[in-house]
Amino acid sequence: MPVQRADAQRNHALLLAVAAEAIATYGADASLEQIARTAGVGSGTVRRHFPTRQALLEAVFRERVETLCSRARELTGRADTRAALLEWLRVVTAGAATIRGLATALTRDRAAAAHEYCCTAQLTEAGAPLVRRAADDGALTPGVTIDDLITLITGIALATEHSPSPAAEADRLLDLAVTGLSPSQG
Structure with a gap:
């Protein structure tokens, strides 16, 4: 796997933290769009890091x-x-x-x-x-x-x-x- 840029690494870690909190609250069907908004990124960024x-x-x-x-x-x-x-x-x-x-x-x-x-x-x-x-x-x-x-x-x-x-x-x-x-x- 290629090394990610520093901003991509930060986005990945932030998305994981936000997603973990959202899933703990709302379950496995937590809104991906809400996760992106909470993390301050676009939904495309979520999909780049996590295609599914x-x-x-x-x-x-x-x-x-x-x-x-x-x-x-x-x-x-x-x-x-x-x-x-x-x-x-x-x-x-x-x-x-x-x-x-x-x-x-x-x-x-x-x-x-x-x-x-x-x-x-x-x-x-x-x-x-x-x-x-x-x-x-x-x-x-x-x-x-x-x-x-x-x-x-x-x-x-x-x-x-x-x-x-x-x-x-x-x-x-x-x-x-x-x-x-x-x-x-x-």
């Missing part, structure tokens, strides 16, 4: 997604593979439910064409070793994939992001998904 809304969302959430991916890597070596996988799923679910717009970005990622950076692809790559290890240990139902789990937690996050306590509600629903609907028949 998805590119803007990915840039806004990059650091947060990288933190979630880092957590997956930290947990991969744990002896209890089921506990490691569940801990990571809880962290991702809570993040997606409480970071306004992230769940929507993850949903759109799945339908969008390949990008240089894709939030869902990053989470999938980071979580795959946890899923593989849990499956190898018999701690995961056969056939469950990382894609299944990302879809599940994204759905839970979308369903809870507007609740009064999104992280707690998302965790409760994840528990329900993990334990099932019926008590054990032991």
